[in-house]
Amino acid sequence: MTATAPITQDVHTIPRKLPEGPVNLVGMTRAAMRDALIGAGVTEKQAKMRVGQIWQWIYQWGVRDFASMTNLSKTLRADLAERFVIEIPEVVSKQVSEDGTRKYLVRIAGGHEVEVVYIPEEGRGTLCVSSQVGCTLTCSFCHTGTQKLVRNLTAGEIAGQVMMARDDLGEWPEPGTRNVEEEKRLLSNIVLMGMGEPLYNFENVRDAMNIVMDPEGICLSRRRITLSTSGVVPEIARTAQEIGCLLAVSFHATTDPVRDTLVPINKRWNIETLLDALRAYPKVSNSERITFEYVMLDGINDSDEDARRLVKLIEGIPAKINLIPFNEWPGAPYKRSSNNRIRAFADIVHNAGYSSPVRRPRGEDIMAACGQLKSATERARKSRKQIEADAGM
Numbered sequence: 517m518t519a520t521a522p523i524t525q526d527v528h529t530i531p532r533k534l535p536e537g538p539v540n541l542v543g544m545t546r547a548a549m550r551d552a553l554i555g556a557g558v559t560e561k562q563a564k565m566r567v568g569q570i571w572q573w574i575y576q577w578g579v580r581d582f583a584s585m586t587n588l589s590k591t592l593r594a595d596l597a598e599r600f601v602i603e604i605p606e607v608v609s610k611q612v613s614e615d616g617t618r619k620y621l622v623r624i625a626g627g628h629e630v631e632v633v634y635i636p637e638e639g640r641g642t643l644c645v646s647s648q649v650g651c652t653l654t655c656s657f658c659h660t661g662t663q664k665l666v667r668n669l670t671a672g673e674i675a676g677q678v679m680m681a682r683d684d685l686g687e688w689p690e691p692g693t694r695n696v697e698e699e700k701r702l703l704s705n706i707v708l709m710g711m712g713e714p715l716y717n718f719e720n721v722r723d724a725m726n727i728v729m730d731p732e733g734i735c736l737s738r739r740r741i742t743l744s745t746s747g748v749v750p751e752i753a754r755t756a757q758e759i760g761c762l763l764a765v766s767f768h769a770t771t772d773p774v775r776d777t778l779v780p781i782n783k784r785w786n787i788e789t790l791l792d793a794l795r796a797y798p799k800v801s802n803s804e805r806i807t808f809e810y811v812m813l814d815g816i817n818d819s820d821e822d823a824r825r826l827v828k829l830i831e832g833i834p835a836k837i838n839l840i841p842f843n844e845w846p847g848a849p850y851k852r853s854s855n856n857r858i859r860a861f862a863d864i865v866h867n868a869g870y871s872s873p874v875r876r877p878r879g880e881d882i883m884a885a886c887g888q889l890k891s892a893t894e895r896a897r898k899s900r901k902q903i904e905a906d907a908g909m
Contacts, residue, residue, distance in 0.1 A: 538601045541574065542679070543672020545723055546730075556599045558592070566592070568732065574602055575733025576695055578679065578688030604676030605630075610684070622680060624649070624673045628666055630711050632677045634685070634703070641685075642705040645677045647721050648712025653746050655766070655779050656849060668717040674724035678706065678734060695735050706736065708743045709764070713781075715748035715755065722758050738762075744809065749785040752793045756800035763797055764807040764838070765790070769817050770825035778817070791829060798834050805834035811842050812853035812861065823864035836871035 541549060549570070550563045558566050569587055573579040580602040582593045605622035608629060612618050618634040633644040649666035651658075682688055685702045689695055698704060706728065708714045714721045725741055728734045741761040745752070755763065769775035775782040782790075794806055808830060812818050826837070839862055842852040853861075858874055865872035 538599055540603050540672055541570065541600050542602055542604055542676055543670055543674075543720075543724065543727070545671075545726070546571065552600070556595060570596075571730070572732050573691070575679075575727060575730065576689070576735070577691045578682060579691060580604075584691070603672075604679045604683075605673055607680060607684070618684070620680065620684070622677065624669065626667075630669070630673075630677075632681065632710060634681050636702070639699075640704040641702045642707055643678060643681050643703050644707050644710045645674060646710030646712055647674060647708055647714040647717045651712050652716060653713050653779070653781055655746065655768075656777060663711075665712075668720060669712070671720040671723035671727070674720060675727045678703070678728055682734075698735075698737065698740070704736075704740060706741045707764075708741075713746055713748065714743050715745045715751040718751050718754060722754075725759050725761060739803075742807065746779050746781050747785050747790045748781070749789055749793045752797060753800065756797050756803075760801045760803070762803050762807070763794075763801070764809055765794065767808045767826075768811050768813075770822045770829060774817055778811075778813075787829065791833070795833055805836055808835055808837045809840060810837055811840045812858050813842050814851040814853045814857070816850060818853040818857050818861055820860065820864060823861045827865060827868040827870065830870070836873070837865050839865075839872055839874045841874065 539552060541552070544552065546567055549567050553563050553566055553570075554560055566588070570585065573585045579585065582588075582597045582600075582602075585593055585596075588596075605624050608621045608623050610618060610620050616636045618636075620632045620634070621629055622632055623629050628649045630646040630649055632646060635642045635644065646669065648668050650663040652665040681703055687696060687702050706725075708721065708725075721743070725738075725743075728736050728741065729738055738759070738761045741759075742764050743755060743759065743761050744764040744766060745755075746766045752763070755761070766779060767775075768778045769782075770787075772782060772786050775787060797803065797806060808826075810817070810826070830837075839858060841858060842848075842850055844850075844852060862872040862874055
């Protein structure tokens with residue numbers, strides 16, 4: 517398999533256009549929107565200009581009503597309202613943690629639900645975005661991985677999560693004004709670390725992130741976006757070339773036998789194969805370094821020997837190591853490493869010349885921490901099944 521070969525799964529992505537009714541403009545590329553407008557009667561000569569105008573209304577100012585797009589003629593606005601909609605995922609519920617973290621349950625087409633998390637920090641705010649309903653990877657330490665994969669999210673459903681959060685934060689600038697300056701934004705960073713494996717939904721993730729990065733729209737720098745993968749090796753080069761964002765890797769182990777258990781995709785692309793792909797990434801994408809995510813599991817992957825082996829493995833790769841205290845969930849088969857063990861591990865990595873911050877768990881009280889996301893409907897479904905089983909029904 518070549519480095520550019522597409523990776524496919526037997527999953528369904530809801531098309532942008534449903535069998536009947538208006539078409540959603542959210543998630544369309546500029547080229548697709550141009551074609552849609554021409555199909556609606558806009559002349560080819562005017563189509564590019566109209567795309568630019570509509571794009572700015574939707575993505576720079578957050579406007580969802582065609583009637584408010586005052587630099588379009590009334591006739592065109594009425595025609596657009598008949599043929600198109602501007603829709604984003606619906607917020608079903610919002611929970612706010614004691615530390616200010618917000619977890620949203622949002623509903624998408626087909627009645628499916630995914631979770632999105634906003635993490636406020638001093639001078640910045642990070643949105644953790646989902647790319648699939650459920651997950652196919654079955655990583656043994658991850659709560660999301662216990663939920664079966666239902667389908668990929670569309671580009672509109674992915675970009676729509678960012679728009680939803682900007683709604684909730686009240687961060688759309690007034691029409692006619694410039695975007696909020698990047699250093700002053702409440703939503704300043706995006707991490708594709710929510711539900712799902714982004715590189716198993718590459719095209720939709722790419723299109724959504726290109727919308728988010730577009731300078732005439734939400735206008736986030738590619739250095740403000742981090743895509744996290746468990747190691748879908750053939751898509752890593754495409755990510756560098758077609759998105760160019762920062763890359764994080766769910767690494768979590770220093771030997772293939774342990775990683776085979778923790779991150780089963782390792783059986784397809786092992787540590788050596790993954791590291792070979794990662795060595796080329798910063799050069800192609802012009803990214804500064806790769807983040808290695810390493811969940812700390814008591815007695816599994818947290819020894820001094822593991823730390824030394826990790827340093828040896830990543831030698832020559834511009835990198836930082838994010839050490840993640842395991843976020844426990846009901847029925848989890850692992851325990852969090854002790855604080856002393858985490859500090860000892862971090863010291864070995866740091867002394868070898870790598871940044872080794874220990875991630876402070878956020879939103880644990882609302883099950884919004886790393887590895888804890890799982891939709892409320894799925895939890896409720898499982899609870900009902902357990903109740904019925906216990907009752908002998």
